[in-house]
Amino acid sequence: MSDQLQVEKWVTLKDVQAYLGVGRETILQWISKRNMPAYKVGRLWKFKLSEVDDWIRSGGASDDNAPEKDEQDAE
Known part of the structure; x- marks a missing residue:
């Protein structure tokens, strides 16, 4: 009998960058300010892609409540 238990592989920050198509600094900010699951x-830094997917689906990466840096006082 073969063991059917599949253990999810840990991935690197570079893997998550490629997976999500965002930069290193964005991911580091998400970890520190938005509780992105990372270890x-x-x-x-190591990640489980299933946890990252769940975090994104729950709105963790959403910019809805984040103030835009570009929107500074015009004068």
Whole structure:
């Protein structure tokens, strides 16, 4: 009998960048300010893509409530 339990692989910050199509700084800001699911292993960030997907679906990456940096006082 083969073991049917499939263990999800950990991925790197670069993997998540490619997966989501966003930059490194964006991901680091999401981790610190929006509770993006990420785990520090030594000096490296590690992720489970299923957790990242759930976080995005729940609105974690939404800009709805974030003030735009470009909208500064005109004068």
